[in-house]
Amino acid sequence: AAGVIQSPRHLIKEKRETATLKCYPIPRHDTVYWYQQGPGQDPQFLISFYEKMQSDKGSIPDRFSAQQFSDYHSELNMSSLELGDSALYFCASSPRLVGTQYFGPGTRLLVL
């Protein structure tokens, strides 16, 4: 069965640089969620999209922005990167607003 695809899987950036993370949801899933997981921590909700419109925001810094495109893939744009942004970033998708979320393999971001 098709799963959530995330790219890149690993990313190394310098402080103050920008990064773009991509997420391709499971086919026919119209809702995408972004989560951040720091070392030894549980996933924290950042932002979500439903039918290409922002649905809700969590603890997402103002330096981050995201969007969902017409093919339902989503991109998380991160600017002015800080050391504390180093984490695993997960994308999850679900077939509707309420329901099981299926997670991708994550992008490991390291900011030096």
Place this chain on the structure above:
Amino acid sequence: EDQVTQSPEALRLQEGESSSLNCSYTVSGLRGLFWYRQDPGKGPEFLFTLYSAGEEKEKERLKATLTKKESFLHITAPKPEDSATYLCAVQGPRGSARQLTFGSGTQLTVLP
């Protein structure tokens, strides 16, 4: 604010030694309670969704149950390959995104 507390933080079992993991939650209007398994550096893998008190679901050596205040993940005769972090998450009605609020997880180690 939705809250999820998991116990114990870590659990070491001998192969074949059955046990239970606990997830206590506080949420205004539970939409769903989810169990995930997470291996180091990987995305959470979906296990179960429970929607109402009294509901039970089983999969191989795992069985999840739900009451109005907590959920249990019972592991029967575990094997070393069951070693992982088990995450509990709740989905409430607050907002429109239905994002998940995670507990801190139980790190399970099954010794051969």
